[in-house]
Amino acid sequence: MLGGMARYTAPIRMAVVGVGAQGRTLASRIVSDDVPAMTLSALVSSRPREAFPEFDVPTVPTMADLVARDLADAVVICVPHYEHPAFVADALRLGLPVLVDKPLAVYSAQVARLERIVRQHPDVPFGLIANFRAHPVWSEVHRRVAAGDLGDLRRTSFTATRYWRPRRYFEQAPWRATWGGEGGGVLVNQAAHQLDLWTWLCGKPAAVFAYVGFGFRRDIAVEDEVTALVRFESGARGVFVAATHELDGLDRLELLGDRGKVVLTNSDRAEVVTYVKPEQQLSDEMSMEVAARVFTQTVPLGDLYTTETLAAPLSHAGMLAAVLDNFAAHLLRGEPLLAPGLEGGTSVRLANAIRLSGWTGREVPLDFDDDVYLAELNARIRAEGQFPERP
Amino acid sequence: MLGGMARYTAPIRMAVVGVGAQGRTLASRIVSDDVPAMTLSALVSSRPREAFPEFDVPTVPTMADLVARDLADAVVICVPHYEHPAFVADALRLGLPVLVDKPLAVYSAQVARLERIVRQHPDVPFGLIANFRAHPVWSEVHRRVAAGDLGDLRRTSFTATRYWRPRRYFEQAPWRATWGGEGGGVLVNQAAHQLDLWTWLCGKPAAVFAYVGFGFRRDIAVEDEVTALVRFESGARGVFVAATHELDGLDRLELLGDRGKVVLTNSDRAEVVTYVKPEQQLSDEMSMEVAARVFTQTVPLGDLYTTETLAAPLSHAGMLAAVLDNFAAHLLRGEPLLAPGLEGGTSVRLANAIRLSGWTGREVPLDFDDDVYLAELNARIRAEGQFPERP
Numbered sequence: 001m002l003g004g005m006a007r008y009t010a011p012i013r014m015a016v017v018g019v020g021a022q023g024r025t026l027a028s029r030i031v032s033d034d035v036p037a038m039t040l041s042a043l044v045s046s047r048p049r050e051a052f053p054e055f056d057v058p059t060v061p062t063m064a065d066l067v068a069r070d071l072a073d074a075v076v077i078c079v080p081h082y083e084h085p086a087f088v089a090d091a092l093r094l095g096l097p098v099l100v101d102k103p104l105a106v107y108s109a110q111v112a113r114l115e116r117i118v119r120q121h122p123d124v125p126f127g128l129i130a131n132f133r134a135h136p137v138w139s140e141v142h143r144r145v146a147a148g149d150l151g152d153l154r155r156t157s158f159t160a161t162r163y164w165r166p167r168r169y170f171e172q173a174p175w176r177a178t179w180g181g182e183g184g185g186v187l188v189n190q191a192a193h194q195l196d197l198w199t200w201l202c203g204k205p206a207a208v209f210a211y212v213g214f215g216f217r218r219d220i221a222v223e224d225e226v227t228a229l230v231r232f233e234s235g236a237r238g239v240f241v242a243a244t245h246e247l248d249g250l251d252r253l254e255l256l257g258d259r260g261k262v263v264l265t266n267s268d269r270a271e272v273v274t275y276v277k278p279e280q281q282l283s284d285e286m287s288m289e290v291a292a293r294v295f296t297q298t299v300p301l302g303d304l305y306t307t308e309t310l311a312a313p314l315s316h317a318g319m320l321a322a323v324l325d326n327f328a329a330h331l332l333r334g335e336p337l338l339a340p341g342l343e344g345g346t347s348v349r350l351a352n353a354i355r356l357s358g359w360t361g362r363e364v365p366l367d368f369d370d371d372v373y374l375a376e377l378n379a380r381i382r383a384e385g386q387f388p389e390r391p
Numbered sequence: 392m393l394g395g396m397a398r399y400t401a402p403i404r405m406a407v408v409g410v411g412a413q414g415r416t417l418a419s420r421i422v423s424d425d426v427p428a429m430t431l432s433a434l435v436s437s438r439p440r441e442a443f444p445e446f447d448v449p450t451v452p453t454m455a456d457l458v459a460r461d462l463a464d465a466v467v468i469c470v471p472h473y474e475h476p477a478f479v480a481d482a483l484r485l486g487l488p489v490l491v492d493k494p495l496a497v498y499s500a501q502v503a504r505l506e507r508i509v510r511q512h513p514d515v516p517f518g519l520i521a522n523f524r525a526h527p528v529w530s531e532v533h534r535r536v537a538a539g540d541l542g543d544l545r546r547t548s549f550t551a552t553r554y555w556r557p558r559r560y561f562e563q564a565p566w567r568a569t570w571g572g573e574g575g576g577v578l579v580n581q582a583a584h585q586l587d588l589w590t591w592l593c594g595k596p597a598a599v600f601a602y603v604g605f606g607f608r609r610d611i612a613v614e615d616e617v618t619a620l621v622r623f624e625s626g627a628r629g630v631f632v633a634a635t636h637e638l639d640g641l642d643r644l645e646l647l648g649d650r651g652k653v654v655l656t657n658s659d660r661a662e663v664v665t666y667v668k669p670e671q672q673l674s675d676e677m678s679m680e681v682a683a684r685v686f687t688q689t690v691p692l693g694d695l696y697t698t699e700t701l702a703a704p705l706s707h708a709g710m711l712a713a714v715l716d717n718f719a720a721h722l723l724r725g726e727p728l729l730a731p732g733l734e735g736g737t738s739v740r741l742a743n744a745i746r747l748s749g750w751t752g753r754e755v756p757l758d759f760d761d762d763v764y765l766a767e768l769n770a771r772i773r774a775e776g777q778f779p780e781r782p
Contacts, residue, residue: 154608155618155634157550164692166674168682209600209754211620211628217545217649217671227546227628229602229620237602237618239630243546246647247673247695248664256637258608273639280608282638283557291559301555304638363600363752 008073008331013041014324015072017063017087018079019052022101026076026320027055034321037328042071063087067094074125074331076324077101080175082183082390085110088126088341089117097125099327103192104128104344106183107377107390108352109370111345118342126341127327130196133338134322136312137270138197141255141262144272145201151258151278153236158198160242161249162266163190170220177220179380180387185214185222187351191242194253195347196339201255202238205230205350207365212358217245221384228354240354260305268314275305399464399722404432405715406463408454408478409470410443413492417467417711418446425712428719433462454478458485465516465722467715468492471566473574473781476501479517479732480508488516490718494583495519495735497574498768498781499743500761502736509733517732518718521587524729525713527703528661529588532646532653535663536592542649542669544627547593551585551633552640553657561611568611570771571778576605576613578742582633585644586738587730592646593629596621596741598756603749608636612775619745631745651696659705666696 016027023043030040042058044066045051049059058071066072074097077087085105091098105111118126132138144150163186175181182188187195199205213225224245230238243249253264258280261273275282282304286294293299322338329335349366352373357364359376378389407418414434421431433449435457436442440450449462457463465488468478476496482489496502509517523529535541554577566572573579578586590596604616615636621629634640644655649671652664666673673695677685684690713729720726740757743764748755750767769780 154636155616155632157630157632159548164685166677166682166685168677168679169685172679172683209620211622213628218674225546225628227620227630229600229618229630231602237604237616239548239618239620239632241546241548241630245545245670245674246652247666247670247692248652250645254641261637261639275638279636279638283609283636286557286559288559288563291557292563294555294557294560301638361754 010037010328010332011039012037012328012331013071013073014038015042015044015063015066015075016040017044017075017077019043019045019047020078023078026078026324029317029320029324031055032321034317035324035328037332038324041073042066044075063090063094063096067096072096074098074327076129081188082106085114089114092117092121092124092126095121095124097331098341099127099129099323100341100344101129102196102344103188103348103351104341105348106188107370107374108349108368109374111348112370115342115345125327125330125337127330127337128339128341128344129320129323130193130200130339130344131316131319131323132193132197132267133200134319134326135267135314137264137268137310140310141264141270141272142201145255148259149274150255150260150262153202153232153234153255153257155237155254155256156198156202157239157254158194158241159250159252160191160194160240161246162251163242163244164247164249165190165218165244167218170218174386177218177222178386179221179377179384182222183377184351184355185220185224186242186244187223187226187354190244191226192347192351194242195240195350196344198238198240198253199346199350200339200343202232202234202236204233204346205238205353205366206233207231207363208350208353208357209363210354210357212355214358221380223355223358226354228357230350266314268312270310272308272310273305274308401428401719401723402430403428403719403722404462404464405429406433406435406454406457406466407431408435408466408468410434410436410438411469414469417469420708420711420715422446423712425708426715426719428723429715432464433457435466454481454485454487458487463487465489465718467520472579473497476505480505483508483512483515483517486512486515488722489732490518490520490714491732491735492520493587493735494579494739494742495732496739497579498761498765499740499759500765502739503761506733506736516718516721516728518721518728519730519732519735520711520714521584521591521730521735522707522710522714523584523588523658524591525710525717526658526705528655528659528701531701532655532661532663533592536646539650540665541646541651541653544593544623544625544646544648546628546645546647547589548630548645549585549589549632550641550643551582551631552637553642554581554633554635555638555640556581556609556635558609561609565777568609568613569777570612570768570775573613574768575742575746576611576615577633577635578614578617578745581635582617583738583742585633586631586741587735589629589631589644590737590741591730591734593623593625593627595624595737596629596744596757597624598622598754599741599744599748600754601745601748603746605749612771614746614749617745619748621741657705659703661701663699663701664696665699
């Protein structure tokens with residue numbers, strides 16, 4: 001793979017595929033001085049070059065044109081969510097290294113199909129835009145979890161309710177908050193970041209049970225509130241809460257392990273607790289006399305752990321630049337991707353499983369039947385009557 | 392009922408029934424100057440008076456002796472948990488006003504039987520010791536919730552993990568953390584308070600799905616970790632988390648309503664958020680132009696709500712005195728009880744439903760079959776082989 005990378009030279013010529021709001025944001029980042037290893041070389045859009053006067057690059061209708069005219073080394077995909085997997089697949093078939101905006105896909109059958117295509121193109125670099133993974137606090141917490149500093153994970157909770165959206169936000173475009181146009185609500189649009197971060201840190205979920213509010217406090221078809229209980233393959237238990245109707249919502253992650261704890265708030269600050277010994281050892285070594293006094297709160301448990309604060313400013317522009325820089329470094333020097341593309345499949349399956357549990361009232365395993373989910377989704381698209389069913 | 396109260400005169404002569412650690416604590420409180428409307432008049436114990444030299448009152452073996460010798464106006468029950476309902480029933484039959492320590496019972500069939508007996512003795516005052524209800528912060532939050540200040544409840548979560556118990560705590564007595572001796576773990580012994588407070592504030596649960604760790608991080612048979620998802624009869628969704636293995640655990644309640652929010656931490660401090668209008672009205676009134684900017688976090692949402700802090704010192708002795716004082720005021724002047732006895736049944740049923748969900752892997756309605764739960768409990772008592780099965 002490193003050998004394969006040698007064909008790229010700095011700066012990487014990047015084309016933006018899909019030039020809506022997010023596409024413009026990405027193009028602006030690529031053009032900026034914050035990503036010196038990358039230049040904007042083209043836009044892929046059905047609209048003409050004149051539609052994007054702020055970017056002085058060619059505009060072509062398809063990715064095949066990029067290849068035919070040698071206009072780009074790589075592409076970043078920011079078309080509508082439903083189209084992400086098809087565009088990624090096209091890029092892979094064309095041999096174009098591809099970075100895709102979150103979410104990787106909307107429904108699990110898309111992920112399964114994409115997995116097969118990725119296996120057929122193992123040498124084409126493929127990454128996911130998972131901005132927060134690039135933030136220093138998140139990456140340091142991940143480093144420590146991966147290094148075993150927290151020990152085995154026992155329990156986790158993520159409250160992602162800092163996504164208040166008023167009524168007219170949903171009325172901005174006809175695809176918003178519809179089954180046919182967007183394929184879901186808070187889990188696909190707002191809290192997709194948190195689903196990714198959660199599974200990145202805690203590993204693969206085994207099953208989920210959820211209460212899901214569809215149009216709970218907004219006049220929309222899709223979910224605006226989620227309360228989910230997850231058991232991970234490791235045996236750890238977790239709670240995931242998301243909503244778009246909480247005016248002063250929370251962004252709060254807790255991770256409790258055998259050796260310590262992390263509470264990460266507002267995505268920019270983590271309180272890290274480290275036990276002086278593994279918790280069960282501290283439990284075993286405490287004498288009967290002291291143990292009998294614990295419940296009166298006269299035993300200074302604070303001696304049994306240390307605390308530490310990690311903090312760094314939250315800059316969305318900075319995180320996006322870091323993701324782009326990492327993708328360039330991957331192409332140029334084989335540096336590991338912050339988010340290998342297929343890792344995005346876990347949060348898609350989890351979001352689907354949460355909805356399926358809400359619809360059925362039962363616990364749903366993460367390896368639920370893709371066809372069952374798609375049938376449920378299409379039934380809702382049909383009932384909505386605004387968009388075609390999905391294949 | 393007020394007429395029936397007229398037969399009591401201050402100070403109320405109180406007998407403590409069951410004189411273990413909690414019985415001694417209660418007797419000390421009654422004797423103290425903090426409860427002037429009550430005197431300690433007797434102890435009920437199978438042990439002789441010499442066993443309790445610190446209390447200068449008669450000791451009798453049964454509550455019937457209290458009546459025969461006119462030794463008490465009322466009793467407070469602090470026998471082992473399993474025996475609570477039988478002792479309450481005896482007191483009611485004897486016409487003795489009765490205050491019972493939490494929990495009201497261990498399994499739901501006990502509650503159902505007790506409900507029948509209470510109906511037969513409607514004129515005998517019956518209260519539950521629910522200390523925290525007496526705390527100024529909790530009672531003020533309850534007052535506001537009941538007055539509708541928060542609007543309809545949408546979502547709630549209670550994390551009650553500030554109950555670290557080391558190994559030898561459980562080895563202090565053979566009944567601890569056993570099915571036959573205690574009937575459960577953190578839900579019956581430690582977090583019973585929080586289950587009561589939660590249902591007091593949020594109303595009756597309709598159903599629960601839970602992951603329950605039995606002997607998860609301690610060598611005990613019963614639950615040392617609980618992660619439960621509850622839907623309330625009102626439609627609100629809730630999360631309840633409890634554990635005895637978290638060294639620096641949390642005591643944190645969140646309540647989100649249509650008109651505001653409360654975050655109550657460490658049982659002594661509440662941050663109260665009040666929306667200037669109902670949340671859906673704020674959502675409806677926001678213009679498209681402003682709505683489009685909300686997600687860039689450039690709209691000052693802080694103008695849409697006010698915040699306030701409630702705080703008061705946490706004194707366990709003070710709360711217990713307040714509960715006793717309230718019970719005396721109920722007998723003397725008909726003041727409403729902080730916790731009418733049967734209200735304790737809700738948290739018992741919820742604790743049972745949580746375990747039943749953990750055992751079956753299914754969502755359990757709060758009106759589950761009492762016999763099913765008892766059969767499951769007895770199967771575990773039998774397997775344990777240390778204590779008799781329960782009727």
